Structure formats: structure tokens, C-alpha cells
Amino acid sequence: MNELLDFFGTNREMIYFIVLSIFVGVEVIGGVPTxxxxxxxxxxxxxxxxxxxxxxxxxxxxxxxxxxxxxxxxxxxxxxxxxxxxxxxxxxxxxxxxxxx
Amino acid sequence: MNHNLLEICYLIGSVTFILGLKMMGNAKTAKKGNLIGAIGMTIAILGTILLFEGQVSSLIYALIFGGIAVGTVIGWTTAKKVQMTKMPELVSMFNGMGGACAALISLIELNHHYHTVSAESSSYGTMIAIVAGLIIGTVSFSGSIIAYLKLNGTMNKPVRLPSYNILNTVVMIAVLGFGAYFVYDGGNMTLAYLLFLAAAVYGILFTIPIGGADMPVVISLLNSFTGLAAAFGGFLYDNKVMLTGGILVGSAGTLLTLIMCKAMNRPLSNVIFGAFGGGASAAGEGAEVKGSIKDIQVSDLAVQMNYARKVVIVPGYGLAVAQAQHTIHELEMLLEERGVEVKYAIHPVAGRMPGHMNVLLAEANVSYDKLVEMDDINPEFEQTDVVLIIGANDVVNPAAKSDPSSPIYGMPILEVDKAKSVVVNKRSMNAGYAGIDNLLFYDPKCSMFFGDAKKALTSLVAELKTM
CATH class of the missing domain: 1.10.287 (Helix Hairpins)
Incomplete structure (x- = not known):
């Protein structure tokens, strides 16, 4: 558990980056005609x-x-x-x- | 200095990917969007090579530029030469190449790791990124190759091993378990190759039971897999452009997959685990078929169309297979000259990919505004004199509305049975991809115009010209 938290701590920016990118991906595709x-x-x-x-x-x-x-x-x-x-x-x-x- | 410049290149790359994808969501800006993405990609690639800080032997430079040259020539010529009907399988093939690339990167990293670094210096995080890239990239690679073979007809029947759902789940868990053990244990090169092999087997097993009609969904899903594999590579090297590109495609691809499933009104789990073809035909036989089908001669059909006020054409995969898009356009122009209003009804999942029909008809110069999407054309069928269905089947099957036992029940369809008369062009009475009977063919309003789409339409055009 501690290792996991450490991992989050050291890679915090990267994880933020990933999460925000996911939202960008979804936003960009939304509402595209078939x-x-x-x-x-x-x-x-x-x-x-x-x-x-x-x-x-x-x-x-x-x-x-x-x-x-x-x-x-x-x-x-x-x-x-x-x-x-x-x-x-x-x-x-x-x-x-x-x-x- | 170089390092910071490279980061700027990657920032430009990331922004162009987002901007490019956004612009591709609109028909007017799509072409420019694609170009912008390509420019960003070039900047990112050139930056990586030219701004690298460190000693690199000329052999390596030669191999890199040689590899890029080979890939460019092959990629460019195949993409330029391919017939428009073969595009879905080509996209699948390119996707597989990307997956293989990600898997190879992981293999090289592992090789490097065992040769030079002492095992404990690599953190779990690094190891997870390498192993995940290996597994996901490989599954995407072998899965895409199977999808390619299925789409080009080499492998046209879904292959179902006994209790394949259980088998696939067991193999999936085994591969994941193997991967977890590999990360925990540190692994070695032999185990790495075994893991590669196991993931390849899973990719094959995953794709092989799925029928041709569901391939677009599978390709879209594998597309997002490759994106994910690229993102793990980005995590490994702390490379932002790989991260943005990979995750963008990963999430956008997943969403696109879900949109496609929604158009077919089937949950994704049903596409992957559901027995659409095999189990479905058994269920379909349950529906009682009443009445008989009737043929129509080309001369009668020509008369009917010549004196119609409004004709709606429903294109399907049969049109693409027969390469009849130019002939159908000729028919459309001929009818328009004689004052018949002609429109095309496009079902969201007609063909092998969403939008497949649009691309195909656009190739034949059919005007963009003649293509009408399902929700807009459905109310128009009541005022339509003749509906001509070319090589489409499941998308007009009324069982989707009326028969709860049907496997396609609930899928929105083109309500062609509201028109005054329906003519279906098919090669034979064989069932569509879903493997189920179509009650529409037994409708008294419906008649069958058998034959290969191109030949049948050519004879119809010739007949019309004599009138």
C-alpha cells in the first residue's frame, strides 16, 4: 500500500497529465457525425x-x-x-x- | 539547450494531435486537421533524432533513417494504391504495425535491462510500463492481423473453439497473471519471449470468434489498445508527445467503440463475448417465416423506377463488394434526369465501418447532400415510391423492431417497409452477417432482384436507357 502511495507521490504530475488527457480525448470525439x-x-x-x-x-x-x-x-x-x-x-x-x- | 528545444517540439506535436483530431470531427476542416496532425508528427520525429544529446554511432543513424525510408515507401504506396473498399482492412493492418512497434520497444528495453542494469535498479513502475506495453502491443498486433484476414475474406467464418468464452477468459487471466509474475520476479529474456507469445495467442483467440459484421468495433477497440501501448511507452521514457498521442487515441478510440456499439444497440460485452453469428442463427430460426418471396424482372423494375416520383437507395456491404458505387451513381443521375427524386439512406452501421458507405459513394462522386442519415430519412419512407436495397440486409430487418427473440432486437433500422414498394438486390437468399432470416423479403410489398450488385445495376441502367 505504501509503495502504491509512494508511486502516486513521485509520479503525481504524470498521473494528472494522463487523467486530463483522457478527458481531452473524450471531448474531442464527442458529437462527431457518423x-x-x-x-x-x-x-x-x-x-x-x-x-x-x-x-x-x-x-x-x-x-x-x-x-x-x-x-x-x-x-x-x-x-x-x-x-x-x-x-x-x-x-x-x-x-x-x-x-x- | 537541445533538451528544452525537444520538449518544445513535443509540445507542438501534442497540440497538433489534439487540434487535428478536433478538426477531423467536421467535414469542412477534416482534411486540414489530418495534415496538421501529420506536420506535428514530423516535427516530433525529426526533433527526437536531431536534438538527441549523446554519442550515437553512424551505424545507428543509418538504421534509423533507413527504417524510416523503408516504412515511408511501403506505407505511402500501399495507402495510395489500395482500393477504397479495402480501406477497413488496411486501417486494421496499420494498427497492427503500431502495436508490433510498441511490443518490440518493450522487448528491446528488457534485453537492455538484463544486459546492462542490475535488476534492482529498475523500479516496479518502469517494469510495469514495459510489460504492459509488451502485452497490449502484442494483443493489438495479433488481433489486428486476424481482423485484417477476416475483412479481406481469407478467414470469413467466425471460428469458435469449444466453450471459447471460458477459454478466452482463462487465457486472458493467465496472460495477466504471467505479466504480474514477470514484474514481481524481474523475469528474464526467455520469459519475455514466452510472454510475447502468450499475448499473441490471446490476441488471436480474442478476435477469432467475432464475426465480420462486428469487425469495425473490434478494429476501433484494438486501435485504442495500440494508443494505450504507446502511452505506456511515453510513461516509460517520460515522453510527453507519446503520452498525449497515446492517451488521446486510447480514450477517443474507446469512446468511438462505444458509439459504434450504441448504433447497433448492443453493449460492448455482447460484441466481445456474445455469440452473434452462431447462437444467433439458432435464435433466428425460432421466428416463424410466413408467405413466399417473389422475383422481379429487370424490365418491370425499370418501369417502376421510371414512373416513380421518389426513389430511396439503401446501400450495404454488397454494394462495396461488387464495386458497384459508380453504377449506382449512373442510375441515380439517369433517374434524376427524368425528374425522379433520388436519395440514399445511410444506416450508421451499413458496410464494414461507420461511414463506410459515405466514403464509397463519395468516391463515385455522389453528392454529399444526397446521403441522408437514418433518423432523417425514416420519416420520408412513407412518401417514397420505390426503395432499392443493394446488398444490405440486417439494417432493414423488421425483426429488430417486432421480434424480441431476435438477436438484433432493439437495433434501430431503416423503416423501408413504410414505402409503397421495396426491391431488394441480393446475390442469393443467404442470410446477412447476423445469420438470421429477414421477414422483409416475405412482405407482399417486397420483391427480389437477384444477382451481383454491379451486373444487376448495369442491366437496370441499360433497360432504363431504352425507355
């Missing part, structure tokens, strides 16, 4: 590609002689980038179709 759900899902999909930042960060601090880590890291960067680029491009294509003629 027609836009698919592009929105796709756009959100692109945004969680931000995980690639983590992959890059890991790569930057990896030991250059640790080939396992280098291999996995490279794969992570490829997959993360795929998520980001593919996600934004496909969303853009979907939204192209909503243009008024």
Missing part, C-alpha cells in the same frame, strides 16, 4: 503511430554492438513509420472524397 467515424478512426490510428518516437529513442540509446537490439529496433522503426505514413495518407485519401464538388 459519416466521419471511419476517417476519424483512421486518423486516430495514424496518431498512435507516435509510438515510432519511442522506437527511435530506443535506437539512439542502443549499444551498437548489440545486434539483436539493433535488428529489433530497426524493425520497430519500420513498422512504426508504416503506421504513421500509411495512416495519414489513407486518411487523406478518405477525406478527399468528402470534398464538395
Amino acid at each position: 459519416v466521419l467515424h471511419t476517417p476519424l478512426m483512421s486518423g486516430a490510428n495514424a496518431i498512435h503511430g507516435v509510438v515510432v518516437v519511442g522506437a527511435i529513442y530506443v535506437m539512439l540509446s542502443v549499444d551498437p554492438t548489440d545486434y539483436l537490439a539493433l535488428g529489433l529496433g530497426f524493425l520497430a522503426v519500420v513498422l512504426g513509420t508504416l503506421n504513421v505514413v500509411g495512416g495519414f495518407v489513407v486518411t487523406d485519401r478518405m477525406l478527399d472524397m468528402f470534398k464538395k464538388k
Whole structure:
């Protein structure tokens, strides 16, 4: 129990940050018309590609002689980038179709 | 100095994500919103690489830029080339890639941890973030791959292992227990790979019993999972842009999942644990089917439509599969030329994703204001002469209103039976995704126009042109 309270104490700002972000997420999506759900899902999909930042960060601090880590890291960067680029491009294509003629 | 500059990059990234998502909630600003998000993402990625403080070997830089180049080329070309009907599965695939990325980060961190750091120096908090990222990322990865296979038709039947609900729950608890033990014990690399494998198995088991019609909900849910995995990564590195991006998608994705479930009038637990396909067909057989169905010839249908004042088209997944969106637009223009008022009735869950029909019809240049949402079109059916249903089934099934034993009972439907005449285009008398009979087809007002949507519509257009 004490450990848990300590954890809260040391990470207080982070926890506030998380809780407030959750509310922002809910607010941002609220009231979106059904027609836009698919592009929105796709756009959100692109945004969680931000995980690639983590992959890059890991790569930057990896030991250059640790080939396992280098291999996995490279794969992570490829997959993360795929998520980001593919996600934004496909969303853009979907939204192209909503243009008024 | 660099460090503070990087924090500013991350702040810009976070703000663009929020702003971008907000703008995507409106058709007018959506495209710009997506672009703003992409710009913020680029700033965050470039900042991470260029503002890093520390010695980095050129090999690593080469691998990072190489990885980004490979990912960009593959991602860009697939996204550009894909047919609009295949979009749902592509989104699912990209989502899986993000999940895999999060899982790999955790594996690398663990590898690093066992090689260099003495076990006690990592706090439980760090370990929880690593293990949670591993489990959630992996479940999202393997689940998305299954969803992808289901949507592209490779795996088109829900697979139900005996007592799969109990099995899945047991596996889920086992994976969570394993994860908790791993954190407590400190683990080792072999256990880490085992945990990865166990989570992958759970992801498969979780997705495999769910039918194609429910895939949008599952993809949306897995989408929020990946967001959560990214957020754990952000927690691990105290990286604010990963935290904002991840949590934003995590909470927005969860809400979107719930909205979709609400449109189908089914609780989320029912989608995940409920036996929609299998158990449902058994329940559906209980409903008594009276009367017979009747066919309509293309010439009769052409006459009917030519002399109608108002026609409402109800598109469904069959239209997408047959790639008939251009043909339906041709039919619409032809009828409009002859003074027939034509509208499209869009059910919130028509197709494989909410809004799927809108995207599809927009591709064929159907004007945005001809697409009418369910609540607005329902009162109009009484003044409608002909309703043409193309490859839709469950969304017009009157059992949703009249038969409490039906598995779709309570789902709001398009009330097409109020129209003067209803014509249904279907490939065969096979039941829809829910696997239940549709009483509408036995309605005396309703006639069937069998055939592949594209072929059937092409013949109808040709017939109309001769008149």
C-alpha cells in the first residue's frame, strides 16, 4: 500500500497529465457525425503511430554492438513509420472524397 | 539547450494531435486537421533524432533513417494504391504495425535491462510500463492481423473453439497473471519471449470468434489498445508527445467503440463475448417465416423506377463488394434526369465501418447532400415510391423492431417497409452477417432482384436507357 502511495507521490504530475488527457480525448470525439467515424478512426490510428518516437529513442540509446537490439529496433522503426505514413495518407485519401464538388 | 528545444517540439506535436483530431470531427476542416496532425508528427520525429544529446554511432543513424525510408515507401504506396473498399482492412493492418512497434520497444528495453542494469535498479513502475506495453502491443498486433484476414475474406467464418468464452477468459487471466509474475520476479529474456507469445495467442483467440459484421468495433477497440501501448511507452521514457498521442487515441478510440456499439444497440460485452453469428442463427430460426418471396424482372423494375416520383437507395456491404458505387451513381443521375427524386439512406452501421458507405459513394462522386442519415430519412419512407436495397440486409430487418427473440432486437433500422414498394438486390437468399432470416423479403410489398450488385445495376441502367 505504501509503495502504491509512494508511486502516486513521485509520479503525481504524470498521473494528472494522463487523467486530463483522457478527458481531452473524450471531448474531442464527442458529437462527431457518423459519416466521419471511419476517417476519424483512421486518423486516430495514424496518431498512435507516435509510438515510432519511442522506437527511435530506443535506437539512439542502443549499444551498437548489440545486434539483436539493433535488428529489433530497426524493425520497430519500420513498422512504426508504416503506421504513421500509411495512416495519414489513407486518411487523406478518405477525406478527399468528402470534398464538395 | 537541445533538451528544452525537444520538449518544445513535443509540445507542438501534442497540440497538433489534439487540434487535428478536433478538426477531423467536421467535414469542412477534416482534411486540414489530418495534415496538421501529420506536420506535428514530423516535427516530433525529426526533433527526437536531431536534438538527441549523446554519442550515437553512424551505424545507428543509418538504421534509423533507413527504417524510416523503408516504412515511408511501403506505407505511402500501399495507402495510395489500395482500393477504397479495402480501406477497413488496411486501417486494421496499420494498427497492427503500431502495436508490433510498441511490443518490440518493450522487448528491446528488457534485453537492455538484463544486459546492462542490475535488476534492482529498475523500479516496479518502469517494469510495469514495459510489460504492459509488451502485452497490449502484442494483443493489438495479433488481433489486428486476424481482423485484417477476416475483412479481406481469407478467414470469413467466425471460428469458435469449444466453450471459447471460458477459454478466452482463462487465457486472458493467465496472460495477466504471467505479466504480474514477470514484474514481481524481474523475469528474464526467455520469459519475455514466452510472454510475447502468450499475448499473441490471446490476441488471436480474442478476435477469432467475432464475426465480420462486428469487425469495425473490434478494429476501433484494438486501435485504442495500440494508443494505450504507446502511452505506456511515453510513461516509460517520460515522453510527453507519446503520452498525449497515446492517451488521446486510447480514450477517443474507446469512446468511438462505444458509439459504434450504441448504433447497433448492443453493449460492448455482447460484441466481445456474445455469440452473434452462431447462437444467433439458432435464435433466428425460432421466428416463424410466413408467405413466399417473389422475383422481379429487370424490365418491370425499370418501369417502376421510371414512373416513380421518389426513389430511396439503401446501400450495404454488397454494394462495396461488387464495386458497384459508380453504377449506382449512373442510375441515380439517369433517374434524376427524368425528374425522379433520388436519395440514399445511410444506416450508421451499413458496410464494414461507420461511414463506410459515405466514403464509397463519395468516391463515385455522389453528392454529399444526397446521403441522408437514418433518423432523417425514416420519416420520408412513407412518401417514397420505390426503395432499392443493394446488398444490405440486417439494417432493414423488421425483426429488430417486432421480434424480441431476435438477436438484433432493439437495433434501430431503416423503416423501408413504410414505402409503397421495396426491391431488394441480393446475390442469393443467404442470410446477412447476423445469420438470421429477414421477414422483409416475405412482405407482399417486397420483391427480389437477384444477382451481383454491379451486373444487376448495369442491366437496370441499360433497360432504363431504352425507355
